[in-house]
Each structure stands twice: as structure tokens, then as C-alpha cells.
Amino acid sequence: MQELFGLKGKRVLITGGGQGMGEASARLLASLGADLAILDIELERAERVCAEVRQKGVSAYALSADVTDEAQIVAAVAKVEKEFGPLDGLVMIVGMAGWAPLAEMSAETWDRDHSRNLRHVFLTSREVAKGMLARGSGRIVCIASIDGIRSAAHHGAYGAAKAGVVHLVKTMAAEWSPHGIRVNCVAPGGIVTPRIPLGSPEEERARIAPYVPMARRGTVEDIGKAVTFFLSDMSDYVTGQTLAVDGGFLATGGFGPPPVVSGQGTLGLDP
Ligand SMILES: NC(=O)c1ccc[n+]([C@@H]2O[C@H](COP(=O)([O-])OP(=O)(O)OC[C@H]3O[C@@H](n4cnc5c(N)ncnc54)[C@H](O)[C@@H]3O)[C@@H](O)[C@H]2O)c1
Structure with a gap:
């Protein structure tokens, strides 16, 4: 079964891999035999994940860098590859x-959201792609958001940055896939993370069920599985794509399952 994924002995760098989605991806990739470099601004987090995945028999390398700083990205990628x-x-x-209404948003807020969501994706991909292009193979996975696909009030800078990630993935695929590099993207919906932990079952259901057909938030493992799909041979003919992992949120336009009223369509209007 492991052979189907083709990940055994492959070296994968995960930036922001010290907790949550990165940690879940690291666990799954390690169980399929991938060796991992875990980069995080919090070195202890990266070291903890490395210690855990080493127990699965793979090599792991922890390092710290701030991906909003170009010089740190350049140095970190060079260090990892060496x-x-x-x-x-x-x-x-x-x-x-x-969160900020556009009419009150400062240029600093706009720049900060672009720096921590879009700019580093370009810079890190650029640095890693240099080696991949020379070797003629590689797989790159970005994380966007459902907010980069549909709009959300007060998420203007974040949404534009994440939409930028979705577009950048297509351009990277156009430029690099002829040279053996596949580039894809995962767009999470609402996910239970260390920063946004799980509420009581009643709270979660009341908050989520009106909008999400699967009536739950996703888990970091749900994201790890999609990341693994894109890194593995299971997606061999897929590039430039964004996969929403959102329990069906976008499929219903973000409104969830409509109330069923016999003889009436959504909002009480017949189609
Ligand atoms: N949580 C959700 O519901 C949700 C929904 C849609 C999209 N997303 C996206 O998923 C991704 C992960 O979100 P999360 O909330 O799980 O992340 P998180 O807060 O768990 O952060 C991930 C890791 O990144 C590290 N990190 C933060 N800033 C860094 C920096 N400048 N340089 C290096 N490392 C840094 C943190 O220390 C942390 O270990 C993000 O791209 C986010 O926009 C999340």
C-alpha cells in the first residue's frame, strides 16, 4: 500500500510545521516513509514534531525562521538543502x-496580511524551486482558504492574499510543471486548530450546521490527508489545482443546506 504513495525516502520541508495542520501532515507523511524538515518560528514546536516523527523511523530536521523575512527564507532553504x-x-x-472593515483598514494591516499569507509562499517556492528545477522534479503544496475563493466581510486583506495564493499556484504550475514540478493548493474551510479549539458538541453544531452540509468543522488530519494526496504519486497528473476541504461549504455557496419546504425552492422561491 505504501508504494502507491511513493513517499518513502522523499525529503519534504514543511514551513509552519510545528503544530496543527503542519504537525498532522508531518505525522501522516512520516507514516508513509517521508523524511521531514520542520521549520517554525517557534523552534521548540519544530523540535517536538521532529522527535515524534523520528519514532516512526524517518529522519527529521528542525529549524527556526520567520517566513515573513526574505533573508531568513533564503538562508533557511539553503541550510536545509545543505x-x-x-x-x-x-x-x-x-x-x-x-479582521478589519475595508473602510477602516490601514496599509500596515493590508501589508501584514499579504506578508504572512502570500509573499512568503512566493519567496519560499522560488527558493525551493531552484533546486527542483535543476533536478527536474518536485512537488509543492500551498495552503489557501475558502476566503480566497468566496468573499468574507472584514477579511478583505486575508481574502485577497489567499486568492493570490490560488492564482500563484496556477502560474507556478504553468512555469514549472513543464520541468517536472507539480504545484497544488489546499483551501481549508473551518478547521479545529490549537488557535481555534473545539467547542461543546452543541455549540459546534449550532455554529456550523447552518453553513456546512457535513455539519462539523474539519480536523487538522483532514487537511493533512489532502496535503499528502498532492505530495504523493496519487495525484501524478494534477497540477495548478486548489482543493477545498470544507465539508461542502463552498458547494452550497456558503449557505449550507436550504430549509426543505415542500413545493418551494431556496429562500421560498421556485426556480
Ligand atoms: N484554522 C482554520 O480554520 C483555517 C481556515 C482556512 C485556512 N486556514 C489556513 O491554514 C493555515 C494554518 O492555519 P492555523 O491557524 O492552523 O495555523 P497555526 O496558528 O497553527 O500556525 C501554524 C504554525 O506556523 C508557525 N508560524 C506562524 N508564523 C510564522 C512565521 N512568520 N514564520 C514561521 N512560522 C510561523 C506557528 O508557530 C505555528 O506552529 C494558514 O495558512 C491559515 O490561513 C486556516
């Missing part, structure tokens, strides 16, 4: 949303 080895895969997890 000390850990040439990279077969890259996963970029780092991202965070600021």
Missing part, C-alpha cells in the same frame, strides 16, 4: 487572518 538534503517536496502552512 544539512538535510535536496528537497523533493515543500508544504507551506503559515498564514493568519486579521
